[in-house]
Amino acid sequence: MIWLILYLLVFIVLGMALALALAESPTLPLHELAARVLAFGIGGVGLCWFWLSMTGLAPSRLGGAIIAIVAIALIAVLANRGRKLIPARQESSTSPREMITVFVLLLPALLGLAIVSVHALGHVWYEWDGYLLWGMKTRAVTTDPLATADYFHNPHFLPLHQRYPLMVPFVAAGVNGFTGNIEDVLVKAVFPLIYIALLLMLYAGMRDKLPAWRAALLLSLFALMPALVRSAGTGMADVPLSMFYFGAVLFIVRWTASNQPRHLVQAMFFATCCLFCKREGIAFMGLFAGGLCVVALARRDIKRLKWVPVFFAVVIGIAAPWFMFASTLPRAPIYVPAITITEIPWSRLPLILGQMWSYVGDWRSWNGLWFVLPVLAAVTARRSGKAQILVLWSFVLAHFALYLYVYVIRPGNWDIIVHRTQPRLTLHIAPVAMLLLAHHWAAVMSSNEAMDDDTDKPAAAPTGAAEA
Amino acid sequence: MDGQSVKQIDRGIAGILVALLLFGVWHGVTGVAFNRDMLGARAEGPAVDEKLESDRFDRGYLPAIDDLFRRLAPDGNLFIHFDGIDPGKDGKQIYVFFMRAAYVLHPRKVYVAPPDAVLTDAESIISNNRLPDDDWLRLHGIHHVVTFFYEDGRIQRTARRVETVPQ
Numbered sequence: 001m002i003w004l005i006l007y008l009l010v011f012i013v014l015g016m017a018l019a020l021a022l023a024e025s026p027t028l029p030l031h032e033l034a035a036r037v038l039a040f041g042i043g044g045v046g047l048c049w050f051w052l053s054m055t056g057l058a059p060s061r062l063g064g065a066i067i068a069i070v071a072i073a074l075i076a077v078l079a080n081r082g083r084k085l086i087p088a089r090q091e092s093s094t095s096p097r098e099m100i101t102v103f104v105l106l107l108p109a110l111l112g113l114a115i116v117s118v119h120a121l122g123h124v125w126y127e128w129d130g131y132l133l134w135g136m137k138t139r140a141v142t143t144d145p146l147a148t149a150d151y152f153h154n155p156h157f158l159p160l161h162q163r164y165p166l167m168v169p170f171v172a173a174g175v176n177g178f179t180g181n182i183e184d185v186l187v188k189a190v191f192p193l194i195y196i197a198l199l200l201m202l203y204a205g206m207r208d209k210l211p212a213w214r215a216a217l218l219l220s221l222f223a224l225m226p227a228l229v230r231s232a233g234t235g236m237a238d239v240p241l242s243m244f245y246f247g248a249v250l251f252i253v254r255w256t257a258s259n260q261p262r263h264l265v266q267a268m269f270f271a272t273c274c275l276f277c278k279r280e281g282i283a284f285m286g287l288f289a290g291g292l293c294v295v296a297l298a299r300r301d302i303k304r305l306k307w308v309p310v311f312f313a314v315v316i317g318i319a320a321p322w323f324m325f326a327s328t329l330p331r332a333p334i335y336v337p338a339i340t341i342t343e344i345p346w347s348r349l350p351l352i353l354g355q356m357w358s359y360v361g362d363w364r365s366w367n368g369l370w371f372v373l374p375v376l377a378a379v380t381a382r383r384s385g386k387a388q389i390l391v392l393w394s395f396v397l398a399h400f401a402l403y404l405y406v407y408v409i410r411p412g413n414w415d416i417i418v419h420r421t422q423p424r425l426t427l428h429i430a431p432v433a434m435l436l437l438a439h440h441w442a443a444v445m446s447s448n449e450a451m452d453d454d455t456d457k458p459a460a461a462p463t464g465a466a467e468a
Numbered sequence: 469m470d471g472q473s474v475k476q477i478d479r480g481i482a483g484i485l486v487a488l489l490l491f492g493v494w495h496g497v498t499g500v501a502f503n504r505d506m507l508g509a510r511a512e513g514p515a516v517d518e519k520l521e522s523d524r525f526d527r528g529y530l531p532a533i534d535d536l537f538r539r540l541a542p543d544g545n546l547f548i549h550f551d552g553i554d555p556g557k558d559g560k561q562i563y564v565f566f567m568r569a570a571y572v573l574h575p576r577k578v579y580v581a582p583p584d585a586v587l588t589d590a591e592s593i594i595s596n597n598r599l600p601d602d603d604w605l606r607l608h609g610i611h612h613v614v615t616f617f618y619e620d621g622r623i624q625r626t627a628r629r630v631e632t633v634p635q
Contacts, residue, residue, distance in 0.1 A: 105489075108489060108492060108493050108496070111493065111496045111497070112496065115496060123531070124530060124531055124534060125571075126530050126531075131530075131568075131571055132567055132571070135571055136567075136570070136571050136574070139571065139574040139575070140574070143574065143575040144575070150577075151574075154583075155583075155584060155585065155586040155587065156570075156580075156581065156583075156585070156586075156587045157570075157587075158586055158587070158588060159587075159588050159589070160567075182574065182575075184534070214482075217482070217485055217486065217489060218485065220489055220492070221485060221488055221489045221492060224489070224492035224493060224495070224496050225492070226492075226495055226496075229496070364491075364495060367488050367489070367491065367492045368484075368488040368491075372484065372485070372488070376481060379477055379481075380477075383474075441478075441481055444474050444477045444478045444481065445478060
């Protein structure tokens with residue numbers, strides 16, 4: 001247990017260093033600070049394990065100590081330059097009644113965390129894809145550095161997609177590295193942590209627009225979504241990808257309002273983590289490119305387009321070592337023939353749409369999200385025509401369009417593929433849709449509660465954050 | 469929209485969201501949000517034997533399968549021999565046994581075929597799955613051989629230890 005706590009400290013120390021280095025201001029509200037430290041820490045630790053493994057050091061206590069020492073050194077250097085991470089003081093005093101309301105509204109989220117923790121820590125890695133794709137890789141990177149790990153070149157394991165990105169295996173392998181054993185169950189302790197990071201990031205994003213009790217209500221609604229709760233503790237890479245994808249979109253949305261390069265830099269960090277988390281991350285690069293263009297159009301500021309090549313140069317530059325390593329690995333066998341552009345069976349589009357809706361439209365699985373969102377958007381349409389909402393809608397719609405296109409062009413039994421993947425793939429965009437819901441709700445809030453009615457700037461961001 | 473109607477809309481939205489949250493809590497408490505595979509998990513050893521007799525195969529039996537391979541191969545590498553097992557009928561068992569054994573025993577190795585054989589499915593496993601002689605087994609650090617075979621139409625298993633010194 002002590003080693004698990006020490007590993008958690010590595011996340012926190014590296015997260016603090018990255019938050020200090022990348023955040024728009026070192027003075028952040030407590031919820032914002034917690035969200036960024038944990039999310040940066042998880043993504044940063046995964047990337048660091050990869051780089052250490054490339055140099056011949058598998059996840060271990062020594063590797064953890066190296067990461068922590070480098071992070072502390074970075075914090076010291078930044079502190080020496082006058083940049084110290086400090087929780088912002090609450091300007092308005094919160095009444096005890098409000099605090100109790102927020103606490104009560106957050107209790108269901110704790111129930112969600114409890115269920116996720118039972119899934120993660122009550123059982124071995126049991127999902128088929130979970131243990132074959134991610135569990136096997138976790139064990140492989142635990143026992144050997146990447147260069148010498150037999151698993152990645154073993155032809156017996158070709159169907160296990162040896163080229164899949166390694167964020168989740170490395171983050172989980174750190175548990176093994178710290179305990180000194182190959183853990184059957186404890187290794188999955190990172191998944192509730194990733195779930196918490198996702199919730200904290202979503203709460204921080206919603207607090208840009210909503211007061212605490214409203215954000216707490218929406219957060220609990222999200223945290224208890226059966227589609228999320230069922231998946232978060234099983235050891236799949238979809239919820240980690242959701243967390244990183246949400247982080248990237250959140251900071252692009254904040255950049256829409258602030259035009260601060262540091263917001264975009266943080267989006268770049270999370271976009272890199274998407275690339276290193278799951279293959280879908282590659283497709284998300286197209287969504288980010290489109291999203292950045294929508295920002296420029298929505299703000300009627302064509303100069304912002306200059307950031308598009310910078311964004312991709314940084315992201316691809318950081319991810320390049322992974323792609324270079326992956327290119328040396330064997331390809332998984334292709335079970336279905338490729339399809340040419342003239343053969344795209346568009347006629348099955350309505351059938352696929354119907355089947356997709358049968359999953360997305362299951363209100364129980366999504367706590368009504370996909371019904372409430374369009375209704376709320378229609379009701380608040382006249383009051384919520386802001387750039388940030390436009391950007392968020394473009395991400396949500398483009399996301400569904402992307403997966404729809406993939407289903408259409410996929411040869412073979414599309415109905416089986418939709419059945420197997422749709423709930424998980426919809427999870428990737430669900431936090432963004434929840435943030436969109438928060439933005440729409442904010443449009444009909446009474447004026448004394450409104451965070452930033454006119455300026456479209458993040459209200460919870462520290463003083464000076466949006467002026468630049 | 470005037471201020472009053474905006475306020476009413478706001479209250480209506482809050483009411484709907486609270487109702488949905490209560491439903492969400494209900495689903496959480498009543499188990500809708502639980503992963504059914506996990507709830508159905510069996511940890512007892514005999515479940516594996518029960519499962520071997522079954523045509524169906526599900527993930528609830530993985531802990532018992534893990535336990536089985538750990539007991540049958542407590543040290544060294546393992547060779548699994550599927551003696552006469554039909555990949556058309558029991559392909560899923562073949563594939564799960566090999567992959568789960570490889571997962572559970574890592575970093576020890578599990579062999580079902582020569583190391584350079586490409587294995588993509590149960591058929592490719594069976595077509596490469598010939599029991600080598602003991603010299604080959606010793607050369608590859610294999611201490612145990614588990615054999616699955618049919619008896620009275622059901623899958624049975626047997627295990628033997630490979631002598632480290634040739635007899």
